[in-house]
Amino acid sequence: MKNKIVLITGATSGIGWATALEFKKAGAKLILCGRRKERLELLDNKLGGEQKLLNFDVRDKNEVFKSFESLPENWKDIDLLINNAGNAHGLDPVQSASLEDWDSMIDGNVKGLMYVTKAILPSMIKRKKGHIINLGSIAGKEVYPNGSVYCSSKAAVDFFTRGLRIDLNPLGIRVGAIHPGLVETEFSDVRFKGDKKRASAVYQGMEALTAKEVASSILYMANVPEKVTIADMIILPTRQANSYINNRKNSL
Numbered sequence: 001m002k003n004k005i006v007l008i009t010g011a012t013s014g015i016g017w018a019t020a021l022e023f024k025k026a027g028a029k030l031i032l033c034g035r036r037k038e039r040l041e042l043l044d045n046k047l048g049g050e051q052k053l054l055n056f057d058v059r060d061k062n063e064v065f066k067s068f069e070s071l072p073e074n075w076k077d078i079d080l081l082i083n084n085a086g087n088a089h090g091l092d093p094v095q096s097a098s099l100e101d102w103d104s105m106i107d108g109n110v111k112g113l114m115y116v117t118k119a120i121l122p123s124m125i126k127r128k129k130g131h132i133i134n135l136g137s138i139a140g141k142e143v144y145p146n147g148s149v150y151c152s153s154k155a156a157v158d159f160f161t162r163g164l165r166i167d168l169n170p171l172g173i174r175v176g177a178i179h180p181g182l183v184e185t186e187f188s189d190v191r192f193k194g195d196k197k198r199a200s201a202v203y204q205g206m207e208a209l210t211a212k213e214v215a216s217s218i219l220y221m222a223n224v225p226e227k228v229t230i231a232d233m234i235i236l237p238t239r240q241a242n243s244y245i246n247n248r249k250n251s252l
């Protein structure tokens, strides 16, 4: 990873934040993205050295393209894009779920990831070189009750990843996805709109993955020789069998 330019979306928290720490340790030059500017600055200070910070909402097509155009020329040749930004909003049956929640998930997790990909691709295409790793989820492999739209958004990430790998195959650009199970981050705080009690119950007795464990798996995917592509990686806590079968400690 030494001196490779790595762009991470959703670097202000959780998996993205931990991925920034892992890749910095590995010698990468980082472009860090997120909406919360103060968090980006905090991370930048923690990392030390030089990073580029891009403060935009992935749902805003114009902002996405303008942000990449604003990078200095010597930061534009991105070697690795980590499409991590995303969240769940709500956990409700279709009949009572909020349309605003649906829009946030489809616009951010699906269309946002597509916009970012489209914005960085020209430089990879020109160089016939590059690597894209998308954050899917076990939720995109199997649907669970009340998660229809979040699960759909992650299934879309899975299929977009596969399509992208086909389209970019003649150009030698690597494309893969990682699909974690439960990872204890701010994810459930966001899903339950700040209800901390409900958020922490999600991980109770699960020995959930840490963001660092996911980050080191992403680093592993990135570090394999260029002739190798890890196309799809599912990583679960051992207590989780799939997106809805969980063996919680102390549960009978």
Ligand code: NDP
Residues within 6 Å of the ligand: 009, 010, 011, 012, 013, 014, 015, 016, 033, 034, 035, 036, 037, 039, 056, 057, 058, 059, 084, 085, 086, 087, 088, 108, 112, 135, 136, 137, 138, 179, 180, 181, 182, 183, 184, 185, 186, 187, 188, 190, 211
């Ligand atoms: P966090 O809530 O901790 O982090 C989400 C990150 O995404 C934040 O940095 C947030 O930044 C960014 N983000 C969200 N929406 C937008 C947006 N519209 N524009 C720009 N940035 C955005 O959750 P995780 O770290 O857990 O989630 C990271 C990814 O991993 C997501 O794609 C999630 O779906 C996926 N995932 C998570 C799992 C889990 O159990 N936690 C399991 C499987 C997959 P900011 O708010 O500053 O913009």
Ligand code: 8X3
Residues within 6 Å of the ligand: 088, 136, 137, 138, 139, 147, 180, 181, 182, 183, 243
């Ligand atoms: C996040 C995992 O099971 O909370 O993608 O939806 S889950």
